[in-house]
Amino acid sequence: MNLRPHASLGRVLDDLGGTLLDLLLGDGDRPGGIGGVAIHDPLDEPALPQHALVLGVGLADPDEVVRQLRTLARHDAAGLVLRAPVTVTAAITAAVAETGVALLSLARGASWAQLAAMLRSLLAEGDVGDAQPETLAGLPSGDLFAVANAIAALIDAPVTVEDRRSRVLAFSGRQDEADPSRVETILGRQVPERFARALADRGVFRELYRTDQPVYVDLLDAGLDGLKLLRVAVAVRAGDEILGSIWAAVREPLTADRTQALCDAARLVALHLLRVRAGADVERRLRADLLSTALEGGAAAREALSRLGLADQPVVVLALAVLGPGAAADAELAADRQRLSDGLAMHLSAVHPRCAAALVGDTAYGLVPVIRDADGERRALRIAKDFLDRVGDRVRAVVGIGPVARSAAELPEARDSADRALRVLRSGSGAGRRVALLADVHVEALLLELQDLVAARGDRPTGPVARLLAYDEQHHAHLVETLRAWLDAFGDVIAASAAVHVHPNTFRYRLRRLAEVGGFDMADPEARFAAMLQLRVVAPPAT
Numbered sequence: 432m433n434l435r436p437h438a439s440l441g442r443v444l445d446d447l448g449g450t451l452l453d454l455l456l457g458d459g460d461r462p463g464g465i466g467g468v469a470i471h472d473p474l475d476e477p478a479l480p481q482h483a484l485v486l487g488v489g490l491a492d493p494d495e496v497v498r499q500l501r502t503l504a505r506h507d508a509a510g511l512v513l514r515a516p517v518t519v520t521a522a523i524t525a526a527v528a529e530t531g532v533a534l535l536s537l538a539r540g541a542s543w544a545q546l547a548a549m550l551r552s553l554l555a556e557g558d559v560g561d562a563q564p565e566t567l568a569g570l571p572s573g574d575l576f577a578v579a580n581a582i583a584a585l586i587d588a589p590v591t592v593e594d595r596r597s598r599v600l601a602f603s604g605r606q607d608e609a610d611p612s613r614v615e616t617i618l619g620r621q622v623p624e625r626f627a628r629a630l631a632d633r634g635v636f637r638e639l640y641r642t643d644q645p646v647y648v649d650l651l652d653a654g655l656d657g658l659k660l661l662r663v664a665v666a667v668r669a670g671d672e673i674l675g676s677i678w679a680a681v682r683e684p685l686t687a688d689r690t691q692a693l694c695d696a697a698r699l700v701a702l703h704l705l706r707v708r709a710g711a712d713v714e715r716r717l718r719a720d721l722l723s724t725a726l727e728g729g730a731a732a733r734e735a736l737s738r739l740g741l742a743d744q745p746v747v748v749l750a751l752a753v754l755g756p757g758a759a760a761d762a763e764l765a766a767d768r769q770r771l772s773d774g775l776a777m778h779l780s781a782v783h784p785r786c787a788a789a790l791v792g793d794t795a796y797g798l799v800p801v802i803r804d805a806d807g808e809r810r811a812l813r814i815a816k817d818f819l820d821r822v823g824d825r826v827r828a829v830v831g832i833g834p835v836a837r838s839a840a841e842l843p844e845a846r847d848s849a850d851r852a853l854r855v856l857r858s859g860s861g862a863g864r865r866v867a868l869l870a871d872v873h874v875e876a877l878l879l880e881l882q883d884l885v886a887a888r889g890d891r892p893t894g895p896v897a898r899l900l901a902y903d904e905q906h907h908a909h910l911v912e913t914l915r916a917w918l919d920a921f922g923d924v925i926a927a928s929a930a931v932h933v934h935p936n937t938f939r940y941r942l943r944r945l946a947e948v949g950g951f952d953m954a955d956p957e958a959r960f961a962a963m964l965q966l967r968v969v970a971p972p973a974t
Contacts, residue, residue, distance in 0.1 A: 439464055440509050440533060443484070446576040447549060450606045450617050451541050455517060456524060457510065457533030465509050466740070467785055468550045470543075471499065479506040480740065480785045480800075484550060487513045488543050496534075497526045504530035512546070515539050540618045549620075551780070575601030578696075578703055585692040588679040589613065592667075592700060595675060597622035600704075609680035611657035629653050639666050640673050645693050647684065665697045667704065674704045719789035722796055728843035736839055739787045741798055747811040748833040748842070749788075749797035750849035751775055752857055753826060767826050768793060778818045794853070796846070807835040808868055815866045829856035830866045851876045881968040895949035895958070896965045902948050910945040911966070917942060918963050 441460045444452060467480035471487045479485070485508055490496060496513065500523070503511060510533035517536045527534050537546055575592050583590050583603035591613070592601045599620045606613055616622050622630075629650055630636060639646045648662040660680045667675045677697055679685075685693065724735040726748070736742045753767045772788065772795035779786035779797050788797040799814060801807030815830040822828060831853030833845035848869040855872040856864060858879060869876065892900055899910045912931055916938075920927035928938035945951060952958045 440484070443550065444535075445604070446580075447546075448604075450602070450614065451538055451546060451549070452512065453515070453536045453538070455519060455534045455536050456527040457531070459533065461509065461531075461533065463509075465550075468547055469783070470547070470781075471511075479503075479508060480783075481507055482509045484508070484510050484512065486537075486543055486547060487511050491518075493518055493520045493523055497522050500526040500530050500532050500534070503532050508532050510535055512537050538618065540615075545618075545620050575700070575703055575707070576603075578700055579603040582677065582693070582696045582700075583679075585696065586679055586681075586685060586689040588663075588681045588685075590677055590679045591616065593622065593676050593678060595673060597627050600675065610659035612655065612659075613680050615657060625655060626650070626658070629655060635664075639664055639676060642666070643668070643694065643697070645685070645690055663693070665693050667697050667700045669701045669705055674701055718787065719791055722787055722789040722798065723791045725798070725839065726791070726796060726842055726846040728840060732839040732842060736842075739798070740785045741787060741800060744785070744800045745802075745807060745835050745837045746798045746800050746842075746845075747807045747835055748845040748849045749775075749799060749811060749815055750831045750833070750846070750853040751795040751797070751815075751828060752793065752830075752853055753828050754857065768795065771795060771822065771826060771828055774822065775818060778821070779814070782814055794850070796849075801835060808832060812866060812868060819865050828865070829853060831856060832866065832868050834869070851880075854879060878967055885969050890969055892965050892969050894961065894965075895951040896962055896969070899945055899949045899951075908941070908944065908948075910941060910948060913938065913941040914945055914949075914951075914962060915966055918959060918966070 439460075439462070440458075443465065444454055444459050448454065463482055465484050466482040467484075469479050469483045469485050471485055471490055473489075483503075483506065485499075485503055487496070487499065490499060490511075490513055496511075500511060512535045515536040515538055517534070519534075523534065526532075537543070579590055579592050579601045580603045583605060589605040589609045590603045591599050593599055599617060599622075602617050606617060612623070612626060616626075630648065633650075635646065635648050643666065645663050645665045648664060650658055651661070660682060661684075662678055663681050663685060664676050664678045666673055667677060677693065677700060679693070718739070721735040721739050725732045725739065725741075733742065751771065753764060753771055768790060772790040775795050775797055776786075776788035779788050779799060783800050786797060786799050788795060799807075799811050801810060811832050815832060819828060819830065831849045831851070833847070833849035833852070836842045836845035852867045852869040852872055855875045856867055858875075860872070860875040860879065864871070891897070896911070896914075899914060902908060903911050909931070913927075916927040916930045917924070920930065924935055924938055924942075928935045931938070933941075942953070946953055951962065
């Protein structure tokens with residue numbers, strides 16, 4: 432099977448190097464793609480994708496760095512990123528040479544969240560889809576970093592591609608040739624407020640969005656710290672819709688040829704932005720199809736897992752459902768399902784870069800890779816509880832968790848177990864739980880399945896329960912209610928009478944009557960079990 436290659440370490444350094452990342456030690460041209468981004472956790476055994484790039488948040492001690500490099504080498508990691516400045520000792524140099532794990536530094540002032548988002552954007556190009564990527568004007572479709580670099584080469588100036596809110600979507604190389612304000616913009620991935628306010632006050636955005644020609648911006652007299660070069664910008668539009676803009680830092684006005692190249696580039700960027708927008712919906716549908724195929728098992732399941740990046744890894748299945756008020760709110764409920772499914776995908780991606788989540792029907796499923804020989808179910812339980820705690824009570828949701836599936840062949844059974852646990856939670860039989868393993872609610876699941884069997888066969892109550900139901904219907908005597916309460920209280924008359932709000936003596940009288948009317952032997956354990964089972968799965972529910 433052909434898979435689209437992931438970005439290599441060299442590609443990451445080409446796009447983000449010099450501004451966000453610097454290679455300190457190791458081979459930046461190491462062959463092979465980066466399999467994902469992971470965050471170092473000192474309290475948990477790493478579960479890393481192959482050739483992972485690991486973000487060493489809070490990692491600074493040289494001895495700990497050496498230990499981490501050796502640990503990552505056992506997991507075939509591509510590199511370790513530390514916050515600058517990094518103290519490179521002889522032991523660290525030797526560990527990099529020994530393990531082959533590259534050591535990189537993240538620029539001061541840049542956030543780990545920003546780096547993780549940019550890396551995942553670069554790596555996501557080949558996660559799901561066909562073997563051959565689409566291209567626009569010879570550049571990979573949707574690859575805004577490649578587009579930015581191409582524009583910079585055409586106009587001989589460092590550029591950024593920004594959205595309508597002045598957020599940086601991509602940037603070219605050579606940003607070190609610009610001024611400190613440009614570096615500040617890229618590190619924050621957003622035009623600083625003082626610059627955006629100055630641009631708005633001088634009507635720059637208004638002028639920019641009403642013309643298709645480049646607009647020169649001179650704020651050198653505004654007294655803004657860090658601003659030393661002119662800017663030239665052009666709007667990116669699709670028809671009447673403004674999608675964003677391209678900004679270049681220049682020392683002098685562009686020549687006529689370069690001005691035309693910038694105008695042409697704006698049309699190309701519009702195509703790429705539209706492709707990114709459309710591709711998000713297409714990828715969501717494709718991921719849902721692949722996830723559904725994997726969960727169904729069969730010959731195609733292994734290939735689907737491979738395209739999701741989960742081949743040959745044990746996984747746990749999570750099944751999430753939103754509890755809604757009924758058909759009157761179907762549209763709102765569908766929107767809540769999609770939002771929660773997207774939220775689950777984001778939450779799981781923070782846990783493990785190779786997690787997969789998608790909405791299939793009215794259930795959002797997630798596949799969480801786990802370490803072999805570890806308690807994967809309990810780990811998934813913690814992950815699901817953390818997610819629902821973050822969601823809060825605004826949306827009522829529940830999560831069922833299946834057992835660890837160690838191969839594609841075991842996935843259908845794992846999904847079935849997650850669905851069975853989810854059904855109990857949706858029915859309200861889970862004793863107030865929001866998350867459950869099937870083992871936690873197995874009896875409740877069996878009772879629901881017995882109810883299905885009874886309903887399918889049309890079975891009716893028999894024996895004492897049938898006689899009591901008929902008597903209550905004719906005389907309104909509450910004998911079935913009395914029997915339920917007595918069985919639920921294990922024969923404790925005081926507790927049972929309190930549950931139905933009658934005096935204990937009245938309750939005892941009703942017990943004698945139900946024994947007489949129903950022919951019910953209250954001392955016979957088999958008769959008690961039969962009555963309890965019929966009341967739970969055959970008889971109408973208590974009202």
